Amino acid sequence: MWFDPKCPWAWNASRWLLEVERVRPVRTRFHVMSLWLLNKDRENLEDWYRTWLTDTLGPVRVCIAAEQQYGPEVLRDLYTALGDRIHHERMAIGPQLYRSALSALGLAEDLAGAADTDAGDAALLDSHRAGLDPVGEDLGTPAIHIDGAAFFGPVVTPVPRGEAAGRLYDGMALMASTPGFYELKRGNRTSPRVD
Structure with a gap:
C-alpha cells in the first residue's frame, strides 16, 4: 500500500488492511507516495486543495528518511504513529508532530529535520513512481498492489471491520x-470518517 500520511482516505484504507490481516493470511507492506509531488504541476487545483497540500511534503520526507535509516518495515508503525497524531489527535503538521511520533517508536528524533531538506527526494520519487506508475498518475492515494495488479483505492468510510474487511x-x-479489469467507481461519496 502506498500512502501519504495526511490523506484521510489512505488512513482508512490502511486501517482496513490492518484489519484484513486479522482475518486473512495477508501481510501489508507500506510504501510512501506524495500528494504534493502528484499535484505540484497541476494548474487546475481548487484553492482549498492547493492550501491543504502545503504541509504534506514534510511527513513523507520524514517517512523516507526513517525508511532509509531503519528499513522498509519501519513504515508500518511510523505511519500509524503519524496518522494517529494527524487524524485523531489533530496535531499540527510540523516538527513537534514528527518528533512525537519518532520518539514514541524509539526512533532517532533528529529524523524530524528531514522534513525540511530534499536529501531523500530521489528515494521519495522512486517510491512514488513504483506505487503510482502502474495505477496511473491521474490517480492518487491510497494505491494498492495485489498480486501484480495495481489499483487506486479502496476509498472507504467507515473502515470495514472483521469479516466485512476480509470480504x-x-x-x-x-x-x-x-x-x-481496470476500474470500478461509485460517485457521491461522503466525507471520510477516520477510524
Missing part, C-alpha cells in the same frame, strides 16, 4: 486476478 479484500483480490 472487501476478497473482492479486490478477485478483481486483481481478472485479466483486463
Whole structure:
C-alpha cells in the first residue's frame, strides 16, 4: 500500500488492511507516495486543495528518511504513529508532530529535520513512481498492489471491520486476478470518517 500520511482516505484504507490481516493470511507492506509531488504541476487545483497540500511534503520526507535509516518495515508503525497524531489527535503538521511520533517508536528524533531538506527526494520519487506508475498518475492515494495488479483505492468510510474487511479484500483480490479489469467507481461519496 502506498500512502501519504495526511490523506484521510489512505488512513482508512490502511486501517482496513490492518484489519484484513486479522482475518486473512495477508501481510501489508507500506510504501510512501506524495500528494504534493502528484499535484505540484497541476494548474487546475481548487484553492482549498492547493492550501491543504502545503504541509504534506514534510511527513513523507520524514517517512523516507526513517525508511532509509531503519528499513522498509519501519513504515508500518511510523505511519500509524503519524496518522494517529494527524487524524485523531489533530496535531499540527510540523516538527513537534514528527518528533512525537519518532520518539514514541524509539526512533532517532533528529529524523524530524528531514522534513525540511530534499536529501531523500530521489528515494521519495522512486517510491512514488513504483506505487503510482502502474495505477496511473491521474490517480492518487491510497494505491494498492495485489498480486501484480495495481489499483487506486479502496476509498472507504467507515473502515470495514472483521469479516466485512476480509470480504472487501476478497473482492479486490478477485478483481486483481481478472485479466483486463481496470476500474470500478461509485460517485457521491461522503466525507471520510477516520477510524
